[in-house]
Amino acid sequence: MLLRIMRDYLRPYRGALTVLVLLQLAGTIASLYLPSLNGKIIDDGVAKGDTDYIVSTGGWMLAVSLIQIAATIAATYLGAKAASGFGRDLRAGIFARVGDFSAQEVSRFGAPTLISRNTNDVTQIQTVVFMGAAMMVSAPIMMVGGIIMALREDVGLSWLVAVAVPLLALCVSLVIRRMIPNFRLMQESVDWVNRILREQITGIRVVRAFVREDHEEARFAEANTQYTNTALAVGRLQALVFPIVMLIFNASTVAVLWFGAHRVENGQMQIGALTAFMSYLMQILMSVMMATFMSMMIPRATVSANRIAEVLDTDSTVVQPIQAQAIPEGGTAVEFRDVEFAYPGADVPVLQGISLTAEPGRTTAIIGSTGSGKSTLLSLVPRLYDVTDGAVLLGGVDVRDATLEDVWSHIGLVPQKPYLFTGTVASNLRYGDANATDDDLWEALRIAQAEDFVRAMPEGLESHIAQGGTNVSGGQRQRLAIARALVAKPEVFLFDDSFSALDLSTDARLREALKPVTRHTTVVVVAQRVSTIIDADHIVVLDDGKIVGQGTHDQLLETCPTYVEIVESQRSAEEAAA
Structure with a gap:
């Protein structure tokens, strides 16, 4: 060797x-x-x-x-x-x-x-x-x-x-x-x-x-x-x-x-x-x-x-296609078609029989108890993992048939654990678009409810960010990660529990500011709090890797016991806190 x-x-x-x-x-x-x-x-x-x-x-x-x-x-x-x-x-x-x-x-x-x-x-x-x-x-x-x-x-x-x-x-x-x-x-x-x-x-x-x-x-x-x-x-x-x-x-x-x-x-x-x-x-x-x-x-x-x-000598399980198909521009929908996923060596799949479509101009929310497979489902879209059965389609094209660069160019991902790199606020935001102007960055920060604290920093956009973003709070780190995705101006936004560190008022303001930006894009939100996704156009409830309910908030309250249980538990927690 x-x-x-x-x-x-x-x-x-x-x-x-x-x-x-x-x-x-x-x-x-x-x-x-x-x-x-x-x-x-x-x-x-x-x-x-x-x-x-x-x-x-x-x-x-x-x-x-x-x-x-x-x-x-x-x-x-x-x-x-x-x-x-x-x-x-x-x-x-x-x-x-x-x-x-x-x-x-x-x-x-x-x-x-x-x-x-x-x-x-x-x-x-x-x-x-x-x-x-x-x-x-x-x-x-x-x-x-x-x-x-x-x-x-x-x-x-x-x-x-x-x-x-x-x-x-x-x-x-x-x-x-x-x-x-x-x-x-x-x-x-x-x-x-x-x-x-x-x-x-x-x-x-x-x-x-x-x-x-x-x-x-x-x-x-x-x-x-x-x-x-x-x-x-x-x-x-x-x-x-x-x-x-x-x-x-x-x-x-x-x-x-x-x-x-x-x-x-x-x-x-x-x-x-x-x-x-x-x-x-x-x-x-x-x-x-x-x-x-x-x-x-x-x-x-x-x-x-x-x-x-x-x-x-280790080959990635996520491979480039031999003959790649181009993902069409504009109106990119995300479709999960009878998706199954199991981790290597696992006896039971994490996800089973998942079929749903997230359409442009609509917000699709995924909610469920801890360990139900929400983040795993979302990670299949950018091919952090590949499905073990079924297919994930982006703009009608199986993501496995498109190049990784093409897939990622259509996606703006805000991960569950937002990570910032050593550098400045500007250098981190320009991961979304290296050619973005300062005005573009400030606009993204305004929408992400991060403009005020960035302007309060000694050097504004050029303020230092430590490795992992350890010199800013968890909520600030999340908002900067959201701003980074906004700078990219993708056709598909994937928010993986990206509002969990925000207080309710900031969460509400951010979701309201996002509406004009995401009017013609596909938005998929994974959330733990019902308040974050209560206004979503389509809510999907996962339990033990399976879809147990779909619809709007009001529809699910009438048809999905699992969703009702989640709502009641959070309501009880809020009442206890009050």
Whole structure:
């Protein structure tokens, strides 16, 4: 999976990586010649007192060193550029895939793990790409070249290479093998920490309201401790690598000096050749060490790659049609035709046999007890979910046969939980229409009963809005969301319990202001309060996912016991409050 992701997202950087390989090849070859030249200076220059030879050979060494330095700098730059571009493209790919997800896929993964997969997991793979570009090309060349050059210097000591290299590789691989199971635990622990932290930040008011700070601190401490312990377990194993490497390095040096000294004493080897052989052995061991360091990083990157591939390989249940039909402009009606919907794995459908039509110029209201399926029904129109049976038609066209862009261009949705983005009042309203003028925004705010409090803000339309709209009240957030939908001037308005945070007088004024705007549009309102939908042209009563009554307010009072029960319960609550 790691190789597949690297292949797919490194394709634009093949040219840079090719140049990088050539530069590393040049730099590695240059580094392989330095010990040999140094040995010749010792044997042929210093030993014989030949100053000219020392100067000329030293000049060659300086030139070779400069080539090596230049090649290494250029290769590192290209490797960093390729790795950074790879990380950018991979994050963009994940973001685009998540953007295509329906609510079903987002719920299945969860926001915290999607965030950590697009940040921490991508960083793990990006690091491997950079280290691979910096090491994995030069390491094998240096190892093979070092062995060849060491044999050229002296065959008699080659058995030390045959012992030291496999020993180093074996010891380090045994340590790495024990680290692999902890890497998945580390990534899962990151998800856990992110999830709890996100819950605590988002629900800080609830935590404080119920005095649950100690409980939440304990939850976070548990997740944090789990992550810390896993990281420490990995760290302890990593800490073993360096002593093992240094032990083998130093033991190899002592062995070369010990056995090489006997060969020098017997005249079988010169001192310069011994020095060069020792340098080549260090280069060989260094290349093995670089390869083992990469081996330490690859397992964790592989875990991250598998987690990212889960996202990239997940297809949205809401798909674009192969041959799209255009939704006609003007007079767009919404029709539910024998609709059934069930969540994945559910034994019983949430909605069954829903058939109704919301016509232009009329307000269609949907009411019912909590859990009756009101919001789920409304979410089928913009294709947040797709029906499991039946059809939802917009302007006579099945929404599954139209492009998502076409569907959304006809709809103005005000969700049950209005969400505002970091920015200003104006930038949030222009989500409805990026080209809207300030006059358009003020008109939408006036209709949504939000003009007064926006004008009271220090900078009016340019006043700051925090992430999620946390610096405005719930009612203000709802009115800004309604204004955002009004700016879009859609043919279909979907209000999903969008008046629940408003007081009765503001609710009444807003509904009155909406009438001229929605005179020729289709309006579907989901509501909990009867007072919100009492004047609706058509009221649909849901109970346990089924339609149990349809008609006007007066008609339902006579024909629908469920509606009467809802009215009576709210009337009793109002009387009790009075």
